[in-house]
Amino acid sequence: MTHSLAELDAARLVLSSMGLSPDDLLATPAKRPVLPTFREYIPIVSAAVTDGTRRVYGSYWNRILTHWGDRRLDEPTPSQIKQLVEFTKTNVVVRRNARGGQSAGEHLVAALRCIYKHAEDDELIDPANNPAKKVAKPRRPASTRRAVADTRLAEINQITATTGNDPALDTLILRFHTETACRRGGALALRPQDLDSSQCLVFLREKGETVRWQPISPTLMNHLLQHGDARNAPRTGQLLRYANGKPITKRRYDHLWNRIGRHLPWVATQQISTHGSDTPP
The missing domain is CATH 1.10.443.10 (Intergrase catalytic core)
Structure with a gap:
């Protein structure tokens, strides 16, 4: 985008009246609000979802609190989320019809996406900076359900x-x-x-x-x-x-x-x- 000389002169005049120079804008980064921790924000999300969503994601939110309760929403990276997913998959309660923790890993990613979606809606994070979007859900195996004879x-x-x-x-x-x-x-x-x-x-x-x-x-x-x-x-x-x-x-x-x-x-x-x-x- 190009600007006319009149627009540039007007901008310089505004900065001058504020006692600022263009160098001041470049040297001073914009302050961003401090994001809440998972321990502070998960109860807010939990209160905003339906009972059914809370039942599905509750145990996974508890796991996130155990590992990252005091971390702020902008701290975990996609790689760290993947590490937590793998940890969750290998530490599930093993049942006779267990399928390698795939369901637990899938639900953990979904639970994180729910948290970060609310953070986007609350304008706490930019959608481009949502780390949960950058982590693919574990591939769901084909269903073993079948009709009973x-x-x-x-x-x-x-x-x-x-x-x-x-x-x-x-x-x-x-x-x-x-x-x-x-x-x-x-x-x-x-x-x-x-x-x-x-x-x-x-x-x-x-x-x-x-x-x-x-x-x-x-x-x-x-x-x-x-x-x-x-x-x-x-x-x-x-x-x-x-x-x-x-x-x-x-x-x-x-x-x-x-x-x-x-x-x-x-x-x-x-x-x-x-x-x-x-x-x-």
Whole structure:
């Protein structure tokens, strides 16, 4: 860009009136605000995200606090982020279906990107200086999920219906997931007001704040309605409940699959559950 002599003279006049020279501007670097530490900024980010995001990233933010809690946001380099990713991948809780810590590494990068995205929005850092953008997520391996054969599903349902302290609840849970293919969180979030009995539809709220109306069979709809009435589920409260009326939690799923695995060794071997494979310690 070129400037006219009049513009340059005007700039010199302004500098002169301020008692400055062009050399002063070159010799004195602009002061930048001191950025917060991770320990100061992560609680701000945590309060700004959804409950689901907080659950997913919480353990990874704790790991970042352990390693970099007192470091400022502009201190870690892309190379140091890569080192932390590799450390996280090699120090996960190893499960039978673990896949080399890939999921943990991917989630750590995503958790850092979430922090730095908020820092960009708060104008604490320039997008060009975001170190998390310069680190690629570990490549996700191909999914090992597959459909359960009808004969195997029949075995699971038979054990569920004949064991445990509440077969009616457990068979309802399995039937619900079989028909809707929803995640565990979708079933736990189900409320009586989410049942449209006239059209046999259920309103599902799942991961990532996704919502959908899902058709189900009249038989399942009747069982859901009867379950809610028998266990005094409030219209706006959780539908699936224990016999004492308390809402179930994800631990019901843990107990259910552990019990099925004790009766069906192939279930225990394949660890058919809703758990992730890689979790930070």
